[in-house]
Amino acid sequence: MKIIDAHLHIFDQGKTERNLTKLYKKLGIESGIVMGNQPLTLSAYHFSEGFHFCIGIGDFERSLDPGEETLAAAEAQLKRPECAGIKIYTGYAPVYASDDCLKPYYRLAGKYDKAVAFHTGMTAGSMGLLKYSHPLAVDEAASEFPDVRFVLCHFGNPFLAEAAAVMEKNANVFADLSGLLDGYTELDPYFEKQAGYVQMLRTWMDYVEDDTRFMFGTDYPAVDIENYIEFISRLVRPESREKIFFENASRIYRLGL
Numbered sequence: 241m242k243i244i245d246a247h248l249h250i251f252d253q254g255k256t257e258r259n260l261t262k263l264y265k266k267l268g269i270e271s272g273i274v275m276g277n278q279p280l281t282l283s284a285y286h287f288s289e290g291f292h293f294c295i296g297i298g299d300f301e302r303s304l305d306p307g308e309e310t311l312a313a314a315e316a317q318l319k320r321p322e323c324a325g326i327k328i329y330t331g332y333a334p335v336y337a338s339d340d341c342l343k344p345y346y347r348l349a350g351k352y353d354k355a356v357a358f359h360t361g362m363t364a365g366s367m368g369l370l371k372y373s374h375p376l377a378v379d380e381a382a383s384e385f386p387d388v389r390f391v392l393c394h395f396g397n398p399f400l401a402e403a404a405a406v407m408e409k410n411a412n413v414f415a416d417l418s419g420l421l422d423g424y425t426e427l428d429p430y431f432e433k434q435a436g437y438v439q440m441l442r443t444w445m446d447y448v449e450d451d452t453r454f455m456f457g458t459d460y461p462a463v464d465i466e467n468y469i470e471f472i473s474r475l476v477r478p479e480s481r482e483k484i485f486f487e488n489a490s491r492i493y494r495l496g497l
């Protein structure tokens with residue numbers, strides 16, 4: 241099975257990239273989309289072949305209100321073919337997806353036909369604020385910018401019903417299924433103990449009634465990649481696997497694979 245990992249992070253670039261490149265070959269992963277956690281300069285975003293990236297906005301200390309210089313840097317990145325879009329760290333950054341300060345980014349994404357991904361749902365640690373990462377907060381931006389593709393990272397987990405509602409209403413909203421586990425998970429006992437939660441995931445994915453809108457992603461290094469492939473394989477319907485593991489991400493992020 242061909243795979244695209246539509247959501248990962250690289251913190252220790254050289255070593256991690258070498259290890260991942262080897263692992264990708266073994267597992268049939270054709271590309272990984274790195275969600276950026278670095279400053280927005282051209283030189284900060286250079287990855288090996290086999291990786292695409294989204295520029296990261298709102299992680300750590302960077303100002304949210306983009307001045308001309310920041311927008312010029314964002315635009316220069318979006319022109320690059322290996323740039324798949326923009327990742328906005330809503331929840332970690334105290335900003336709603338509908339905030340005026342983010343709209344220049346949506347216009348740029350529209351201009352260059354790139355996607356805009358948001359962190360949605362639970363935040364790691366107690367620093368973030370869930371009101372900003374709630375998937376309902378994406379509805380307004382999605383309806384104001386119908387030509388821009390928006391991605392709910394983590395399918396808004398655990399606000400699954402709300403994420404599904406936003407997706408059903410807005411055809412330009414998609415979801416990645418990354419980061420639903422933590423570390424390595426023994427899957428047999430997991431599926432037994434968490435049967436109710438697994439059923440909720442399936443229920444709200446089915447509610448959207450469109451398996452072209454979901455993408456496989458890991459949120460590496462938060463999970464074990466091989467283990468996570470097994471988890472999502474078991475979670476989704478066999479007839480949806482090729483779309484969710486490969487085709488959808490290639491189309492939504494315009495990877496041309």
Ligand SMILES: [Zn+2]
Pocket residue numbers: 247248249275419459
């Ligand atoms: Zn992530």
